[in-house]
Amino acid sequence: MMEAINLSKSFGKVRALTNVSLTAREHEIFGLIGTNGAGKSTFLRIAAGILKPDEGCVLYDSCPVWNNPKVKERFFYIPNDFYFFPGAGAREMGKYFSGVYRRFDETKYLNSLRDFSLNPDTPVQEFSKGMRRLVSVLLGICAGTDYLLLDETFDGLDPVNRQAVKSLFATEMEDRGLTPVLTSHNLRELEDLCDHIGLLHEGGVLLSKDLDDLKQNAFRVQCVFSSGEDEDRVKGHFRIVEDVVSGRLHSMVIAATREQIESYFRGIDTIYAEILPLSLEEIFIAQTKSAGYDVRKMIAG
DSSP states (O other), X not given: OEEEEEXXXXXXXXXXXXXXXXXXXXXXXXXXXXXXXXXXXXHHHHHTTSSOOSEEEEEETTEEOTTOHHHHTTEEEEOTTOOOOTTOBHHHHHHHHHTXXXXXXXHHHHHHHHHXXXXXXXXXXXXXXXXXXXXXXXXXXXXXXXXXXXXXXXXXXXXXXXXXXXXHHHHHHHHHOXXXXXXEXXXXXXXXXXXXXXXXXXXXXXXXXXXXXXXXXXXXXEEEESXXXXXXXXXHHSOEEEEEEETTEEEEEEOSOHHHHHHHHTTSOEEEEEEEEOOHHHHHHHHHGGGTOOGGGTOBO
16 A cells, blocks of 8 residues: 655745645555646655655555665656657667566566557657657556556557556556556546546645545436425535526536435425436536635646
8 A cells, every 4th residue: 555644845935745645555546636736746756756755755555665765666657758768769678677677577568569569679769659658658567566656647648559558457457466556637537447536736635535435425416496495405405516507407416425316306396307427527526616626627638
């Protein structure tokens, strides 16, 4: 388990992180989202032991990562601007990392390059952005570490390769218990992938919850009330995060379980009522409006 405990980090007068506490459980995919400047990359660099926090710490199974080579052997960090040696091909990069990570599987790595039609001897700098991203992900997967830390995981990948990378994660998790920790601006990209989601905003944790819990505790209800009294009763009973009205049709985001909503609506008179699941983007809007944030400005895609 990776634990970030009360992390704070400043760069001069800029506060990048403030009392951030997050937990990535083993054998699950942890997704971290937020806007540019929210602190995602800073968080990952601290988690990788590259930056020292001003306050707090990051632990892997209770062992601190900072200045601890043994702990650093347990993860592979892929920044958004992954560095390749000038003129080096993918094969050469594999040779290098096989000397850094004792469990690096060169045979698996070369086979994976062939599977993606990547020439191992072509200088990586001649590849497209998406192909370079693929090489970095394959290096990370074949390093054989317990954790994979990826900043803007799918940046530059086309839809086919995005699905292929997701399948690789699933296989590695099942075969050897890999724990990916991912950042992304795009909630839709993570919706079908992550077990747990953390939302950073202005350097702080706005929300950290299991995805299943999020999806089970907020729904959109489209309805036409028979009377103003029934409308008032619903609004007095539930926390209504959003209510968009078109004519007599209400589209309400209600923070409650499906069972609670169904049970209550059976006791009132409506002309029409339908309960709909929310997308991950809508869930975050529903969960954070009460905190005073306009999440629509925070979410890309």
